[in-house]
Amino acid sequence: MTKAQLTDLTTKYLDGTATAAERKILEQWYYSFEGGELAVELPEGEDEEALESRMKAKIDELNARAGSRKRILMQVRPFRIVAAVFLVLTAALLSVFFSGRQVYNAQRQPRFVVLKDGSRVWLNSATRLVYTDFPFMGERRLSLTGEAYFDVASDPDKPFIIQSGNMVTQVLGTAFNIKAYPGEPFAVTVTKGKIKLEDKKTKIVTFLTPNKQVKYANRQSPVLVAVKADMAYSWTKGQLAFYDQSFEEIARTINRKYNVNIVFANKSLEQCMITATFEKESPVSRVIDLLCKINNATYTFSADSSTITLEGKGCQ
Template identity: 30%
Template sequence: MEKEQLQKLIDKVLSGRASAQEEQELDQWYASQDAAQGFTEGLDAQGKNVLGSQLFRNIEQRIQAEEIQEAPVHQLTAPSHRKWWIAAAVVLLLGIGGFYYFNGKPAGQVLASVWQEYKTTNEVKELILPDGSRIWLNAGSGIRYDTAFVSGRREIWLQGEAYFDVAQMESKPFLVHTSHITTLVLGTAFNIDAYEPASNITVTVKDGKVAVSDSIKILTQLVANQRIICKTDGSFRKDTAISSDMMAWTSGQLVFRDMKFSEVAKRLERKFGVELIFRDASIGNCSITASFTETTTLRDILEMLALTNGSVIKTGQNPNQYFISGKKQCK
């Protein structure tokens, strides 16, 4: 098959305009190739890496979009999307020539990624992305993203917690990667808590709709006032949430609703830069429901928690270290 003919066939398959016979034709051509040497001779290693990364991200975008529209909750199976991966592999064999479909630009105009990274210590930081989306980073959090959106979509890598108010841009889906979970949106406001990726990652939606997936399947879709709590073993729980609680931290407030004392302590540590130590670990299992304004001092918060929980909180030799003890024990 001539290179030009093959390129046209690939473009048809990727754009969804190919007939079943044309898809089979591409299938058969790919199966007959051990290697297509010479097609990528004009690319250096960096060029191939950029092309491969852009290509597969866009193919994955198409697959995820189809999954959301056709079957919100099911596992991806290789046969149903084999044509995409074959086309991807073929384009890589062809080199830059097959890249028109993805970014509408000739090979020589491949964009360069410009990575930006932000981290917070004890403060909340508000950021505005190039597309107009707004992000609030909670204390002890960080994000990394490509400011040029070279992949054709807006991708964020998050550690910690962040609240997102995403600008609508249907041509460039917005994705947030957190450890083993990816959240895909088109335009919405939502919160992701990934402080403890080894245990739970929580996604809560204020407005709009998101799809949450792991490495192999879409777990569920969420709409306003819904959340999902994902565990590393692949299990998850979906329930309702109070959106005002979810975003309270963006204005400096602290809201704890039926939260373990140990988790409350971690949030206070991040916000105030201190260390809270439980003399008895079982105290950390006790449930806390409380809210504090932005101006409430750490001392006042600790005194209130001690009063409501029946515990004793004392400072150590280090002024930034507090010890929590008490008779109350929780399982």
């Protein structure tokens, strides 16, 4: 480096106009200087000692900034590592979660599904079922809103547990029907095997065997009765079968199946208890006609057939 080049580079360095490459050249020269003559043309009024002091201060300042940036990077880097590990673990857990979780919905029409464990399930209309089976869990857990008939694949090491509001049904391998529509009586009917039903709110536990049904209605104590179990899941074959159900409850079933609204002009009709069976694909007019005949009621359809109004003294 010539004297003129060194002088020019020194001036630019002190003025802060030197490029990164120029600063690096001058700093390397400065630290290699071992007391020889400073071959630099000094600005007027500035001696060698002052120039060296300024250069040293400038270089130390830049080094201090570089050191600060390194410290910040050293502090940020561990955080980035932790964040990266967290993201990887989160992605892995989400993958396991979604692979072990299945959601099924049935709208106006019943639906048949086969769960991951091989269990077969028939979903009635307006039903939602969430099935969860994680590798690290010792159970198969489900959430049900609506009505479903289950034929559960046996797995003694993994109980089959269904949550429906406050009601929890637990089985190992059996077949049964659960009706758990919001605002309607809750009922479980067993066709084979054995199940355990627990009300989490009252802590009441009931064990059910084939052709037995337990029903919770109007916040009353559960009622356990003997029934023909095949009636409970006749809907899976397109039939309608009612066993000791109120007209109000039956009206909701008709609404889900035929998409018609039923209005009771006489509220006492709602509480009439009915047992009846209808053939597959019976038209709604035939169903309503027969129900009204056995309950001393009459009915009228709206102009667009979307609403049926029931009148009469009813069963009282």
